[in-house]
Amino acid sequence: xxELLAPVVRRHLLSIGDLExxxxxxxxxxxxxxxxxxxxxxKRLPTLRGRTVINVFYESSTRTLASFELAAKRLSAxxxxxxxxxxxxxxxxxxxxxxxxxxxxxxDVIVIRHPSIGAAQLVSRLTDAHVVNAGDGKHQHPxxxxxxxxxxxxxxxxxxxxxxxxxxxxxxxRVARSLVQALALxxxxxxxxxxxxxxxxxxxxxxxxxxxxxxxxxxADVVYALRMQRERMAPGEAFLPSLREYTALYGITPxxxxxxxxxxxPGPMNRGVEIDPRVADSAVxxxxxxxxxxxxxxxxxxxxxxxxxxxxxxxxxxxxxxxSDASPVLTGTPxxx
Amino acid sequence: xxxxxxxxxxxxxxxxxxxxxxxxxxxxxxxxxVDDGVIVRLEPGxxxxxxxxxxxxxxxxxxxxxGREDEETLATGTAAAAAGGYCAILAMPNTDxxxxxAAVLGSLVERAREEAVVPTGFMxxxxxxxxxxxxxxxxxxAEAGAAAFTDDxxxxxxxxxLRQALRYSELTDRPLALHCEELALSRGGxxxxxxxxxxxxxxxxxxxxxxxxxxxxxxxxxxxxxRVHLMHLSARESVTAxxxxxxxxxxxxxxxxxxxxxxxxxxxxTLDPNVKMNPPLRAADDREALRDALRRGAISCIATDHAPxxxxxxxxxFEEAPFGVTGLETAFASLYTRLVLPGVVSxxxxxxxxxxxxxxxxxxxxxxxxxxxxxxxAVLDLEAAWTVTEDGFRSRSVNSWLLGETLRGRVxxxxxxxxxxxxx
Numbered sequence: 211x212x213e214l215l216a217p218v219v220r221r222h223l224l225s226i227g228d229l230e231x232x233x234x235x236x237x238x239x240x241x242x243x244x245x246x247x248x249x250x251x252x253k254r255l256p257t258l259r260g261r262t263v264i265n266v267f268y269e270s271s272t273r274t275l276a277s278f279e280l281a282a283k284r285l286s287a288x289x290x291x292x293x294x295x296x297x298x299x300x301x302x303x304x305x306x307x308x309x310x311x312x313x314x315x316x317x318d319v320i321v322i323r324h325p326s327i328g329a330a331q332l333v334s335r336l337t338d339a340h341v342v343n344a345g346d347g348k349h350q351h352p353x354x355x356x357x358x359x360x361x362x363x364x365x366x367x368x369x370x371x372x373x374x375x376x377x378x379x380x381x382x383x384r385v386a387r388s389l390v391q392a393l394a395l396x397x398x399x400x401x402x403x404x405x406x407x408x409x410x411x412x413x414x415x416x417x418x419x420x421x422x423x424x425x426x427x428x429x430a431d432v433v434y435a436l437r438m439q440r441e442r443m444a445p446g447e448a449f450l451p452s453l454r455e456y457t458a459l460y461g462i463t464p465x466x467x468x469x470x471x472x473x474x475x476p477g478p479m480n481r482g483v484e485i486d487p488r489v490a491d492s493a494v495x496x497x498x499x500x501x502x503x504x505x506x507x508x509x510x511x512x513x514x515x516x517x518x519x520x521x522x523x524x525x526x527x528x529x530x531x532x533x534s535d536a537s538p539v540l541t542g543t544p545x546x547x
Numbered sequence: 548x549x550x551x552x553x554x555x556x557x558x559x560x561x562x563x564x565x566x567x568x569x570x571x572x573x574x575x576x577x578x579x580x581v582d583d584g585v586i587v588r589l590e591p592g593x594x595x596x597x598x599x600x601x602x603x604x605x606x607x608x609x610x611x612x613x614g615r616e617d618e619e620t621l622a623t624g625t626a627a628a629a630a631g632g633y634c635a636i637l638a639m640p641n642t643d644x645x646x647x648x649a650a651v652l653g654s655l656v657e658r659a660r661e662e663a664v665v666p667t668g669f670m671x672x673x674x675x676x677x678x679x680x681x682x683x684x685x686x687x688x689a690e691a692g693a694a695a696f697t698d699d700x701x702x703x704x705x706x707x708x709l710r711q712a713l714r715y716s717e718l719t720d721r722p723l724a725l726h727c728e729e730l731a732l733s734r735g736g737x738x739x740x741x742x743x744x745x746x747x748x749x750x751x752x753x754x755x756x757x758x759x760x761x762x763x764x765x766x767x768x769x770x771x772x773x774r775v776h777l778m779h780l781s782a783r784e785s786v787t788a789x790x791x792x793x794x795x796x797x798x799x800x801x802x803x804x805x806x807x808x809x810x811x812x813x814x815x816x817t818l819d820p821n822v823k824m825n826p827p828l829r830a831a832d833d834r835e836a837l838r839d840a841l842r843r844g845a846i847s848c849i850a851t852d853h854a855p856x857x858x859x860x861x862x863x864x865f866e867e868a869p870f871g872v873t874g875l876e877t878a879f880a881s882l883y884t885r886l887v888l889p890g891v892v893s894x895x896x897x898x899x900x901x902x903x904x905x906x907x908x909x910x911x912x913x914x915x916x917x918x919x920x921x922x923x924x925a926v927l928d929l930e931a932a933w934t935v936t937e938d939g940f941r942s943r944s945v946n947s948w949l950l951g952e953t954l955r956g957r958v959x960x961x962x963x964x965x966x967x968x969x970x971x
Contacts, residue, residue: 227746306862327737327749328818328865336862347866348748387748410751415742 221515222334222341225350226391233514234395238360240510241503248284248506257513258287261318265291266308266333267344268299268324273477273501274344274353278321281508287318305329306336313337318516322346340515348382354476355388357507359396361500362432365472370397375427376418377460378436378484381408381449385476386436390416401426404436404460407449424460427471434474435462438484457483464488472496549694550635550666550911550964551659552625557584557965562926563593567600568916569895570903581922584965589918596930600898601914602634602923602963604905605875606724606802607699607778607850610667612655614643619855619943621655625664626969627853627875627942632925634914634963635906636875637668640677641700647672647683649691656692665963668694668911673712673723679704682712689719695909697724699778702760704730706767713773722774722800722909725764727785728826732756737866739781739812739829747815749866752827758784765792768799776908777801779852781826783836790845800908802848803837805878806948808892809885810834814948820861820868821948824852838886842896847904849897851878855944872948876940879927881949883956926960933957 222228247255263282267275275291282289292312294300299308305324312320313336320337322330323344330343330350345351363369374393380386380402390413393400400418402409403426414420427433438456450456462473463486473485473495481487489495559582566577566589579599580588593599605628611619619627628636638655640646646655652671659667671693675681677700685696696716703709703725716723736752738744744751761777765788768775780786780801789801806824811831814822822828840846854871861868874881879901886892906913914923933939935949961969 304859304862305864306859324864326864326866327747328820328868331818332862332864346864350748382748384748387746410745410748411740412742412745416746 222330222343223352223511223515224330224334224341224343226352226355226388226395229395231395234356234359234392237356237507237510237514238363240513241360241506244509245506254284254286256286258282258285258318258516261287261516262316263287263289263319263321263512264312264315264317265289265321265344266312266323267291268294268322268329269345271323271344273504274323277501277504277508278344281505281512284505285509285512287512305332309333309336313339319512342511342515345384348384349387351384351388352392353504353508353511354385355392356511357500357503358389358434358474358476359392360507361474361496361503364503365496365499366431372398372432373401373430374398374432374434375401375403375430376434376436377403377424377427377462379408379438380404380413380436381410382439383436387416389434390418394418401430403427405450405456424466427466428468430471432472432474433462433467435484437476437478438480453483460484461486462489464492467494474500476500549668549692551656551692552663552666552964553661555966558962558967559583560962560967562597562599562924562960564595564597564599564926565593566916567598567894567898569899570601570913571915571917573916574895579916579924581962581965584922586916586918586920586922589916596928597959598927598929599916600925600927601902601916602925602961603632603879603901604911604914605633605636605851605853605878606776606848606905606909608636608638608853608875609641609855609871610638611855612642612658613651617943618857621659621662621667622664623941623943624853624855624875625662625667627873627940629664629961629963629969630941630958631875631877632879632927632958632961633665633875634923634925634961635666635668635911637670637694637909639697639699640670640672641698645672645677646670647675647677649684649687652688652691652693664968665961668692668909670695670697670699670724672696673698673703674708677701679708682708682715685712685715686718689721693719693721695721695724695776697726697778699724699726702726702728702730706763709764710767710771713767713771713775716773722776724776724778726778727757727760727764729756729759732759737823737827738815739827741812741830743812743815747818749815752825754782754784754829754833757782757826758788761785761788765789765797765799768792769795769797772798774798779804779807779826779850780837780846781807781829781833783833786836786840786845790840793845800848801840801846802850802905802908803841803846804850804852805874805881806872807837808834808841808849809881810948818865820863820865821872821946821950823865823868823870824854824872825870838892841900842892847900848908849878849882849900850905851875853942854946855942856946858945861946872946873940873942873944874947876942877935877947877949877954879925879958880933880954880956883929884954888955922962922965924962925958928957928959929955931955931957931959
């Protein structure tokens with residue numbers, strides 16, 4: 211029972227590894243209620259009125275930044291976004307100083323994307339804000355994994371028992387790492403498929419199967435294509451002989467997609483490389499559903515880190531985690547759009 | 548004169564306690580009388596809970612001088628050594644400028660005579676500027692007092708250059724201390740290649756990057772019949788290669804750090820830059836192999852690889868942080884707490900590998916507790932518990948992997964070359 215007395219610390223979303231199954235389910239359920247309420251002509255909820263969300267992006271981003279900004283606004287939070295270009299980062303300001311500077315404005319949430327692994331952890335140690343990791347190097351992109359689960363659940367009606375084949379450059383993919391962990395949490399199965407040089411040794415420890423044969427996707431309910439980056443072919447890197455050979459071996463073509471499968475991609479897509487345009491534009495592709503999911507899931511995450519009790523600092527006690535569920539989000543008078 | 552320090556008056560004092568000197572087979576209660584820096588009397592009957600042990604010798608310390616005196620100076624680094632129970636240390640030459648000429652070495656030796664609290668030896672670079680190409684003037688450097696030669700921080704990439712260095716070092720009678728790393732395999736690597744690197748997405752630095760160079764360097768040492776010392780071993784495969792070479796009488800010694808003996812790459816999951824070092828923390832079976840080799844004596848030295856870094860350089864995302872952690876002030880306590888108390892490695896083995904082992908590997912006088920010997924002693928309170936905090940260090944840097952940890956066993960007094968250099 212000593213756990214009950216553990217100090218309550220600020221809650222962050224740094225890695226899927228910090229979550230339990232019920233955390234994931236709670237966030238997805240919150241997102242579902244948010245989607246429902248947003249569908250009803252209500253474009254803005256008062257949930258985070260008076261709260262401040264700062265987005266700090268050290269890498270380019272379209273959908274992640276746009277959806278975090280929009281998510282904060284839809285929850286009535288004050289929000290602002292800082293990009294590394296055009297900010298003091300260009301003058302050589304360290305991440306620590308930028309974080310302390312922004313923290314001085316008293317934000318409730320700092321959303322950070324950074325090219326280096328450990329950036330979100332560093333910010334969480336330096337500030338009192340709730341920190342949401344919007345991607346740190348090749349490590350984690352937890353909100354992407356959550357929105358992917360949400361889109362899968364919407365499309366297929368369940369997560370438990372699903373089989374997801376993740377195809378492509380696993381080695382360099384924070385999306386793959388986060389997704390595989392998230393799938394394991396909700397009882398889904400993952401198979402990583404790609405050329406041997408892009409499957410990191412030891413990755414099966416995440417609880418997934420690994421294959422170098424594209425035929426391994428045939429058994430999957432979901433085929434998840436990862437973005438292939440051209441710099442992997444750079445001299446001295448030598449992960450792949452050519453994009454042409456990659457596409458021939460691992461491209462997601464209509465011929466390789468079985469009836470009943472859905473296809474996902476985190477974007478931005480390289481049409482004609484990892485995904486055939488005929489697949490990308492077909493009804494089996496959930497790419498725009500993923501983007502839509504991004505908005506509601508990020509709303510749910512912002513709400514969750516601010517409003518929910520901390521995870522991981524203690525073991526859940528029987529009965530304690532009974533549904534405090536999503537309904538509080540929807541209390542109060544919705545603002546008119 | 549390999550070891551130099553500040554001149555001062557030799558001390559006269561009496562110590563009492565359990566004298567543990569494994570290299571001499573002593574473990575008994577004694578009263579030790581030191582007169583004018585020399586042990587003059589050992590009598591039975593010492594009281595008290597303290598242990599009196601031969602002073603420690605650290606063959607691998609970065610004093611960051613010249614060039615990065617903001618991180619460590621001869622004064623602060625040797626004060627840290629004194630607080631850690633060390634009576635002798637060897638400093639690495641990867642400074643700015645590199646210690647690759649008698650001029651730079653000479654000025655360091657001079658400064659050490661002013662500033663160094665404990666006897667300090669300076670290694671010189673194997674190659675000019677540690678660039679791995681032309682040899683440094685090894686004969687002149689040895690003449691000027693170089694303790695050994697190393698390009699530590701980098702490997703000697705070319706086998707041909709290392710071979711020439713081994714042959715030429717015959718003129719010096721000093722060992723080459725080798726940092727074994729195949730850069731083509733470790734490039735972009737931050738942590739051990741394994742499940743943790745795969746999970747975290749961090750660039751992998753496989754065991755093979757070390758062991759393939761260990762194999763190469765031992766083959767060259769065997770061919771040239773020259774003495775080599777393998778620095779900071781981390782991988783099981785390296786230990787296997789070392790033991791095979793020792794069995795065929797290759798003249799090699801090796802060291803291991805406290806952090807590689809205590810931690811595994813599991814610690815990296817915190818993404819705390821203070822567990823980022825080169826070579827990286829490896830898997831549990833690697834750690835087991837290192838502990839075994841330490842017990843058997845194939846690895847005869849514990850070396851801290853004390854690597855101070857400025858605070859702002861470590862307060863960055865893990866991936867951007869430089870390699871290296873401090874260790875002089877925590878070495879004994881970390882090993883005592885994590886290895887001796889749980890019964891993993893005996894106190895005798897730890898004490899021997901902290902003192903006589905490294906002294907022998909580098910041809911230094913072994914600290915001995917015997918009548919007529921210069922007093923080189925550490926006094927340990929094995930009952931004491933203490934917490935590692937930033938403000939508790941004498942080192943100028945605080946990048947310790949033990950911050951916040953409570954350790955057992957504390958150095959309370961250090962006598963180096965006949966002088967008391969530390970008293971808690």
